[in-house]
Amino acid sequence: MINQIKLINFENKNEPFFIFRPFLLSKSINFLKKNFNGKILYSVKANPAKYILNGIKENGIKTFDVSSIDEIKKTRDLIPEAEIFFMNPIKPRYSISEAYFKFGVKNFALDCLDELEKILVQTKNAKDLILHIRMKINNLSSKIDLSRKFGATNNQIIKLNKMINSLTLKSGICFHVGSQCMNPFSYKKTLIKLREFICNNGIKIDFINIGGGFPSIYQNMKPSNIKVYCNIINEEFFNLEKLKSFIFMAEFGRSIVTECLSLVVRINLRKKNMLYINDGVHGCLKEAGLRNFIFPVRLIRNGKIINKDIKPFSFYGPTCDSGDFMKGPFYLSNEAKEGDFIEIGQLGSYAESFKTSFNSFMHSKEVIVLNDKPMLTMY
Numbered sequence: 001m002i003n004q005i006k007l008i009n010f011e012n013k014n015e016p017f018f019i020f021r022p023f024l025l026s027k028s029i030n031f032l033k034k035n036f037n038g039k040i041l042y043s044v045k046a047n048p049a050k051y052i053l054n055g056i057k058e059n060g061i062k063t064f065d066v067s068s069i070d071e072i073k074k075t076r077d078l079i080p081e082a083e084i085f086f087m088n089p090i091k092p093r094y095s096i097s098e099a100y101f102k103f104g105v106k107n108f109a110l111d112c113l114d115e116l117e118k119i120l121v122q123t124k125n126a127k128d129l130i131l132h133i134r135m136k137i138n139n140l141s142s143k144i145d146l147s148r149k150f151g152a153t154n155n156q157i158i159k160l161n162k163m164i165n166s167l168t169l170k171s172g173i174c175f176h177v178g179s180q181c182m183n184p185f186s187y188k189k190t191l192i193k194l195r196e197f198i199c200n201n202g203i204k205i206d207f208i209n210i211g212g213g214f215p216s217i218y219q220n221m222k223p224s225n226i227k228v229y230c231n232i233i234n235e236e237f238f239n240l241e242k243l244k245s246f247i248f249m250a251e252f253g254r255s256i257v258t259e260c261l262s263l264v265v266r267i268n269l270r271k272k273n274m275l276y277i278n279d280g281v282h283g284c285l286k287e288a289g290l291r292n293f294i295f296p297v298r299l300i301r302n303g304k305i306i307n308k309d310i311k312p313f314s315f316y317g318p319t320c321d322s323g324d325f326m327k328g329p330f331y332l333s334n335e336a337k338e339g340d341f342i343e344i345g346q347l348g349s350y351a352e353s354f355k356t357s358f359n360s361f362m363h364s365k366e367v368i369v370l371n372d373k374p375m376l377t378m379y
Contacts, residue, residue: 004372006303008264010341016265016279017366019343022055024260024374029059031379032256035230037237038248041065041085043212044075046253046349047261051367053078056256065212065251069095076103083107087174087209087251089134089150090115096122100129109134109174111152116160120167127168132209133160135175135194141186142178142213143221144291151175154197161203172207172247180221180254181213184229191236198243208240212251216258217378218346219294219331226255226378254349259374261348264300267340273313275336280317280324282358284351285344288315288326293346296375299333300341309334319359345375 008019032040042056043065057079064075067088072095075082085107086099099105100123110116111134123129136151152160157173164171173194177186187210197203210233215223237248263284269276281289288295299306312329313336332342 003305004370005300005305005343007370008303008368010300010303013264013266013341014278015362015365016263016284017368018347019262019264020051020367020369021260021262021371021374022369023371024377024379025052025055025257025348026059027379028256028259029056029061031226032230032252033060035227035234036250037230037234038210038250039063041209041249041251042256043251043253044071045353047257047352048074049352050074050078052257052261052348052352055260057082063249065253069098072099072103072105085109085132085209085251087132091118093118093122100126106130107132110160111136111150112156113160113163116163125167130170130172130207131164132172132174132207133157133164135173137175137177137190137193139176139178139181141183142181144179146176146178154201157197158201158203161205165204170206172205172209173203174207174209174211176211177213179213180215180223182215182221182223184224184232186213187229188232188236191233191240195236195240195243198240205246207247207249209249209251212253214250214252214255216254216346216349217376219296219376221293223378255378257348258346259348259377259379261351262343262345262375263347263351264341264343267336267338267342268318269338270336273311274316275313275332275342276316276318277342278318278361280315280319281326282317282319282321282324283355283361284347285315285317285326286354287350288328288344289317289324292327294328294330295347296345297330297332298343298375299336300343301335306333306335306340318361321358343375 087109089111139145139147265277287293311334315326317324
């Protein structure tokens with residue numbers, strides 16, 4: 001596949017811009033459809049851009065995990081037929097009412113009695129709800145720990161499940177192993193514990209949602225192939241099916257969209273091995289700064305990729321904040337200088353979502369579509 005960077009007109013490109021490779025979005029979705037034996041939910045928070053949501057829809061996914069009423073509005077506007085799961089365990093009252101009565105959302109997550117009571121009150125004790133109890137589990141194998149904020153204990157789950165069943169409502173259990181989970185056996189261990197918990201405590205549920213956490217590949221993080229994750233999970237789905245028939249699902253975000261988008265930034269200044277660029281941690285590169293994700297990079301000058309005499313660099317973003325720093329190392333040609341461009345790969349997830357307006361810098365409104373290879377791939 002021929003590199004298409006030369007097709008871009010770099011003249012007057014003063015602001016960062018995205019390169020979108022739609023075939024990579026199709027590739028990741030088709031891979032999951034083939035290998036995952038459950039319902040695929042797209043996690044809107046990973047990237048809520050309109051062209052991404054349209055691409056998700058065009059590739060046959062019409063089930064979405066959302067965290068806010070605005071994500072619900074955006075999803076419903078673009079995809080009227082979408083099945084929406086409101087999986088934030090703690091929600092404002094108004095958003096519950098609006099989600100149910102205005103947008104037809106019936107699936108809600110919760111992790112405590114107070115949230116259950118809120119949902120019942122705000123939906124006027126609706127009888128067509130499906131309530132998913134968030135189970136507390138450890139996130140020891142994940143790069144981003146999500147276990148501290150949400151999750152019900154086993155005793156709390158037993159009580160909540162009995163209460164939901166007494167109301168003749170459908171219910172499920174969901175969990176999250178943490179973002180960028182590097183060990184596929186984390187899912188296996190949790191599903192084995194869940195099976196034992198269901199058997200030993202008479203838990204009556206119809207849905208099992210294993211959450212997100214499916215990883216992507218970065219320069220400093222190279223997990224097992226996603227097929228390994230799917231095979232391990234599918235095996236435990238089979239074991240759970242011996243108890244009864246469940247509807248299994250997972251929330252895919254990072255693993256679907258990461259590879260299909262890269263960001264092109266411009267070098268404002270070079271000081272030795274430090275490059276000052278026009279995007280940073282307050283823009284689309286939060287994970288490079290606060291979480292030390294090392295993204296693949298390549299230097300571009302006059303529409304050509306420069307890859308000789310490779311050296312390690314760190315980046316500073318454009319804001320006045322000295323914390324706008326990305327340690328890396330990011331490996332680029334030692335020829336890098338002011339005015340050159342850098343393509344930063346693997347930014348389809350949590351780049352668009354995290355950007356802010358700090359210092360009133362502009363961030364990545366332009367999107368250029370190409371059809372060439374990504375710098376890294378798991379598919």
